[in-house]
Amino acid sequence: MESYEGGTATPFIVHWPNGLKDRENSINRSLAHIMDLMPTLMEVSGAEFPEEINGVKPNPLEGKSMMPLFKGESTSIHxxxxxxxxxxxxxxxxxxxxxxxxxxxxxxxxxxxxxxxxxxxxxxxxxxxxxxxxxxxxxxxxxxxxxxxx
Structure with missing residues (x-):
């Protein structure tokens, strides 16, 4: 029997003194995925997902922003x-x-x-x-x- 959890049970550490003031030194065991990084960084930076890249329409983002987890507003985004x-x-x-x-x-x-x-x-x-x-x-x-x- 194989084990598949490797890589999907990976800790993720966020250091963001200005953004996590109320959640400093906390542990959040919520489920998130690497695909959630881009939507999170776009939200934090105010960036918008491009409608076209070099004339090609990209696939829509599958991930979701992790900000609700960071702020303690949700225990799950997926x-x-x-x-x-x-x-x-x-x-x-x-x-x-x-x-x-x-x-x-x-x-x-x-x-x-x-x-x-x-x-x-x-x-x-x-x-x-x-x-x-x-x-x-x-x-x-x-x-x-x-x-x-x-």
């Missing part, structure tokens, strides 16, 4: 996270995480109780696998990923 990298796939939503290596079947983990992903529950919860598979495939089609998971 309901669901999706990713695909070199044919490997994953979806994380609420307490479930489902992952698959290229050419392999989905593995399902109850991430709140099994953070290190040691118990594949796909056979015990086939309806959850099917539901998350449908959601992941819709996301993949939206982004033009050409190898939906079965």
């Amino acid at each position: 309901d669901t996270l999706y990713w695909e990298h070199q044919g490997g796939k994953a979806i994380r939503t609420n307490e479930w995480k489902m992952s698959a290596l290229p050419g392999k079947e989905w593995e399902l983990f109850w991430i709140n109780k099994d953070f290190t992903e040691t118990k594949n529950l796909a056979d015990q919860y086939p309806e959850q696998v099917e539901e998350l598979n449908i959601v992941w495939n819709k996301w993949a089609v939206k982004l033009g990923i050409n190898h939906p998971q079965k």
Whole structure:
């Protein structure tokens, strides 16, 4: 059995004396992703996302600003996270995480109780696998990923 949490359970340290005065030396265990950096930096800087880059319309940003987390206004900015990298796939939503290596079947983990992903529950919860598979495939089609998971 593989473990997939490496790289997705990475600490993120923010040092911003002027922006985090009320939250100094605090720990926030909220779920965020590297894709949230650009929207966060754009909000902080007042920058706007370009409509066109060298004549090409860029894909919309998938991330969200982390400012609500930094300000303590929210404990979550994502309901669901999706990713695909070199044919490997994953979806994380609420307490479930489902992952698959290229050419392999989905593995399902109850991430709140099994953070290190040691118990594949796909056979015990086939309806959850099917539901998350449908959601992941819709996301993949939206982004033009050409190898939906079965």
